Amino acid sequence: xxxxxxxxxxxxxxxxxxxxxxxxxxxxxxxxxxxxxxxxxxxxxxxxxxxxxxxxxxxxxxxxxxxxxxxxxxxxxxxxxxxxxxxxxxxxxxxxxxxxxxxxxxxxxxxxxxxxxxxxxxxxxxxxxxxxxxxxxxxxxxxxxxxxxxxxxxxxxxxxxxxxxxxxxxxxxxxxxxxxxxxxxxxxxxxxxxxxxxxxxxxxxxxxxxxxx
DNA sequence: AAGGTAGGCAACCGCCACACG
DNA sequence: TCGTGTGGCGGTTGCCTACCT
Numbered sequence: 001x002x003x004x005x006x007x008x009x010x011x012x013x014x015x016x017x018x019x020x021x022x023x024x025x026x027x028x029x030x031x032x033x034x035x036x037x038x039x040x041x042x043x044x045x046x047x048x049x050x051x052x053x054x055x056x057x058x059x060x061x062x063x064x065x066x067x068x069x070x071x072x073x074x075x076x077x078x079x080x081x082x083x084x085x086x087x088x089x090x091x092x093x094x095x096x097x098x099x100x101x102x103x104x105x106x107x108x109x110x111x112x113x114x115x116x117x118x119x120x121x122x123x124x125x126x127x128x129x130x131x132x133x134x135x136x137x138x139x140x141x142x143x144x145x146x147x148x149x150x151x152x153x154x155x156x157x158x159x160x161x162x163x164x165x166x167x168x169x170x171x172x173x174x175x176x177x178x179x180x181x182x183x184x185x186x187x188x189x190x191x192x193x194x195x196x197x198x199x200x201x202x203x204x205x206x207x208x209x210x211x212x213x
Numbered sequence: 214a215a216g217g218t219a220g221g222c223a224a225c226c227g228c229c230a231c232a233c234g
Numbered sequence: 235t236c237g238t239g240t241g242g243c244g245g246t247t248g249c250c251t252a253c254c255t
Contacts, residue, residue, distance in 0.1 A: 027224095028223070028224080028249095029223090029224090047241090048240085048241095049240075049241070050239085050240070050241095061225095062240075062241085063225085063226090063240090063241080063242095064224075064225075066241070066242085067223090067224070067225085068223095068224085070242095071223080071224090072223090099244065099245090100243090100244090101243075101244065102242075102243055102244085113242095113243075113244085114222090114223080114224085115222090117244075117245085118221070118222055118223085119221095119222095121221090121222095122220065122221050122222075123221090
């Protein structure tokens with residue numbers, strides 16, 4: 001594993017006595033555990049997590065194994081260094097969807113919902129609050145932004161509908177953007193194909209620009 | 214140098230949806 | 235139709251580091 005991970009493991013490792021007499025370990029994952037888990041998944045596939053946990057003889061529940069695999073061990077995972085483009089995309093997707101981290105992560109190749117959620121909570125939410133301070137206006141547009149950023153799924157859904165309505169009303173001069181088809185993963189490009197990002201950002205310049213500052 | 218505190222992040226918890234018998 | 239098992243998701247916690255006083 002990467003040295004960064006090793007350091008964290010050392011940091012977060014709990015005292016041995018805390019791990020005794022405990023049926024399932026909740027301590028940080030060790031490189032040995034990672035290796036065992038990866039080996040079992042290589043043989044049996046990433047499904048039936050309870051079975052994987054027992055096959056790997058790890059003192060972990062299936063959920064824990066799944067989380068570890070999805071967030072750290074699976075191939076093509078990107079760690080850290082979220083680019084400006086990715087950050088911008090997260091902001092825009094969050095405005096559309098609210099705290100639907102899994103959906104947002106699904107459109108950021110190599111990123112996990114947990115990473116995006118953490119990044120949002122530690123970086124982006126603060127940025128937005130600062131922006132709000134600077135822009136004290138009360139236009140409909142800004143109200144929509146604030147509502148979408150208040151982690152209220154239902155309200156975010158309403159906002160999405162409002163956006164769709166506005167798009168429909170204003171579709172004569174601008175290309176249409178179908179949010180539902182955008183998030184229809186049944187037609188999926190390769191996991192690392194970033195073409196859709198460019199397409200989305202181009203659309204955003206016209207249709208979703210109403211969200212931009 | 215020491216203590217306090219905020220930030221960052223890995224991991225767990227609880228709830229929900231779905232599949233299956 | 236109902237009960238159970240499993241997986242997925244968002245929210246939250248807890249620990250360590252870095253920074254500040």
